[in-house]
Amino acid sequence: MASQDEAEIRALFDEWTRAVRARDVDRLVTHYAPGVVSFDVIEPLRYLGIGRLRERAQAWLASFEGPLEYELRDLTVHAGDAVAFCHSLNRVGGTRKDGRAIEMWWRATVGLVKRDGQWVVAHAHSSVPFDPASGRASLDLEP
């Protein structure tokens, strides 16, 4: 049976998913700690702090037009008393403002800490692997 902590974290991911689909940056960033360290799918190596993460989320969500599909598959939650981590395979589907259709899977790992009884995201790592033969990011893999 899932613990209360795991249930709270899964509820956070549900809320997060709704915020992404609604392209609502404000709702999205409420779940992050101010000092969040983020490794994103695109450069640079890391984003430090919620300000940088917010900018990046804003730019990403603003690059789409119309409905946005967003899905987490195989979400696994390891929750302790005050520290938790989760991983999943995530998919986004939608249309870019330049008309290009995007359909992409990536790997997501999220680290959470409990602050004042509330789980917040202290670390997020999103990535795609690359193909060592070509040096290209693997943007069309499926689970």
Add this chain to the structure above:
Amino acid sequence: MASQDEAEIRALFDEWTRAVRARDVDRLVTHYAPGVVSFDVIEPLRYLGIGRLRERAQAWLASFEGPLEYELRDLTVHAGDAVAFCHSLNRVGGTRKDGRAIEMWWRATVGLVKRDGQWVVAHAHSSVPFDPASGRASLDLEP
């Protein structure tokens, strides 16, 4: 002050670093849980279980010749009672068997759980970002 759990996890990373430098796969894999879920810098999207991880570690370590430099920078540890996660920027430096010099930084996130009083790695996520303009993996970034 670092907790006892954090100290144990940092010791695990020290031991891990020594195992990589020595290209000792057996010592390396002792720290993983049998069901480890790994997202690696190269394809596929994920590696399930310690068998697959071991194969991949073996192939990676065997691709180098001579001394191997391996370094973790900015290792941050969040340790609870039974669950912990860590992140760092890692560097490898060495010479491939084909003579090519490799010097590369990547992002590493590790999720650990305590089993029978011992911290083991249940999840590992290593990646480089990509350049959205070229679609190429960013293999030459530095922190």
